[in-house]
Amino acid sequence: MKTRITELLGIEYPIIHGGMAWVAEHNLAAAVSEAGGLGIIGAGGAPAEFVREQIQKVKEVTDKPFGVNIMLMNPEADAIAQVVIDEGVKVVTTGAGNPGKYMAMWKEADVKVIPVVASVAMAKMMERAGADAVVAEGTESGGHIGSATTMTLVPQVVDAVSIPVIAAGGIADGRGFAAAMMLGAEAVQMGTRFVVAKESIVHDNYKKKVIAAKDIDSEVTGTSHGHPVRQLRNNMTREYLKLEKEGAPFEELEKLTLGSLRKAVVEGDVVHGTLMAGQIAGLVKKEQSCSEMIQEIMGEAEKLLAR
Numbered sequence: 001m002k003t004r005i006t007e008l009l010g011i012e013y014p015i016i017h018g019g020m021a022w023v024a025e026h027n028l029a030a031a032v033s034e035a036g037g038l039g040i041i042g043a044g045g046a047p048a049e050f051v052r053e054q055i056q057k058v059k060e061v062t063d064k065p066f067g068v069n070i071m072l073m074n075p076e077a078d079a080i081a082q083v084v085i086d087e088g089v090k091v092v093t094t095g096a097g098n099p100g101k102y103m104a105m106w107k108e109a110d111v112k113v114i115p116v117v118a119s120v121a122m123a124k125m126m127e128r129a130g131a132d133a134v135v136a137e138g139t140e141s142g143g144h145i146g147s148a149t150t151m152t153l154v155p156q157v158v159d160a161v162s163i164p165v166i167a168a169g170g171i172a173d174g175r176g177f178a179a180a181m182m183l184g185a186e187a188v189q190m191g192t193r194f195v196v197a198k199e200s201i202v203h204d205n206y207k208k209k210v211i212a213a214k215d216i217d218s219e220v221t222g223t224s225h226g227h228p229v230r231q232l233r234n235n236m237t238r239e240y241l242k243l244e245k246e247g248a249p250f251e252e253l254e255k256l257t258l259g260s261l262r263k264a265v266v267e268g269d270v271v272h273g274t275l276m277a278g279q280i281a282g283l284v285k286k287e288q289s290c291s292e293m294i295q296e297i298m299g300e301a302e303k304l305l306a307r
C-alpha cells in the first residue's frame with residue numbers, strides 16, 4: 001500500500017511504531033523496521049548516550065529506515081536532538097511538547113520531522129514550522145495524552161494541514177487501520193499491540209496484563225497537574241487517584257510514579273508499576289512477531305478497503 005508516508009519514509013507498510021519509553025528499545029524497533037514498518041526507539045527519559053547506543057544497535061541489525069522518538073520533557077532533549085543528527089537518523093518523532101526550537105537543525109541535516117500532536121492548533125503550528133508530517137494522537141492512547149478522541153481529532157487535523165497525517169490512539173488491527181484511512185490518515189502509529197510482540201523485551205507479567213485487559217481497564221492519572229497518563233488499573237492507579245481526589249500536592253503524587261514505568265517494564269512489578277497501555281488493550285489477545293502482526297493487519301485492512 002502506497003501513501004505519502006510510505007514514500008516519505010521509504011517503508012513498505014504505512015505502520016509506524018509508538019515511541020514508548022523503556023518499551024520501544026532497539027530489539028523492538030529493529031523488528032518493526034525489518035517487518036516493513038517504521039521502527040522507533042523511544043528515548044523517553046533516557047540519557048543521550050544511552051540513546052546513541054540504542055541507535056547503533058539498530059543499525060547493526062537492519063539497513064531499513066527507523067526513527068527516534070524524543071520525549072520533550074526529557075532534561076537531555078537538547079543533547080538527544082544532536083545525537084540523532086550525529087548518528088545519521090533519518091526520522092524523528094517528538095512527544096509531550098513543542099519541538100519548534102530543533103526544527104532548523106533537523107531540516108538542515110535532512111532529518112524527517114514528525115511531531116506527535118493532540119490538537120489542530122498544534123498540528124498547524126508544526127506544519128508552519130516545517131514538519132514533514134504529524135501524528136494525530138487521540139486520547140485512547142496509552143501514556144501521556146491529550147483530550148480529543150482519535151475519531152474527532154484525525155479528520156479535523158487532516159482538514160487543517162496539507163502535510164500527511166498519521167493516526168494514533170485506539171488502533172490495533174485491520175479494522176482500526178482501515179478506519180484511520182477513511183478519516184484521511186496516510187499511516188497509523190501503534191503502541192499497545194507492539195508491547196506484546198515476541199521481540200518486545202517487556203516483562204512477561206506486563207504482557208499478560210495487556211493481554212488480559214478488557215475494554216474499560218485503563219485509568220487516567222495526573223489530570224490534576226496537567227500531565228494525564230493512561231495506564232492499566234492496578235494498586236498504583238487506585239492509590240494515585242485516591243490521593244489526587246484528596247488534593248494531594250504534585251510532590252506527593254510524584255513519589256508514587258518515580259521509576260514506576262521501569263519497575264513494570266523491567267522488573268514485572270504489575271502491582272506498584274505503571275502499566276502504560278491504550279484503551280485498545282482489550283483487543284490485543286496474543287503475542288506474535290512484529291511481522292505476523294503487520295501482515296495480519298495489512299491483510300485485514302486491504303480486504304476491508306477493497307469493499
Ligand code: TUI
Nearest residue numbers: 021071095096097098116117118143144145146227229
Ligand atoms: O508523548 C506521548 N506519550 C507519552 S510521553 C511519556 S513519558 C511520561 N511519563 C510520565 C509522565 C509524563 C510523560 C509517556 N507517554 N505522546 C505524544 C503526545 N504529545 N501526546 C500529547 C502530546 C502533546 C501535548 C502537548 C504534544 C504537544 C503538546 O503541546 C504542548 C506545548 O508545548 O504547546
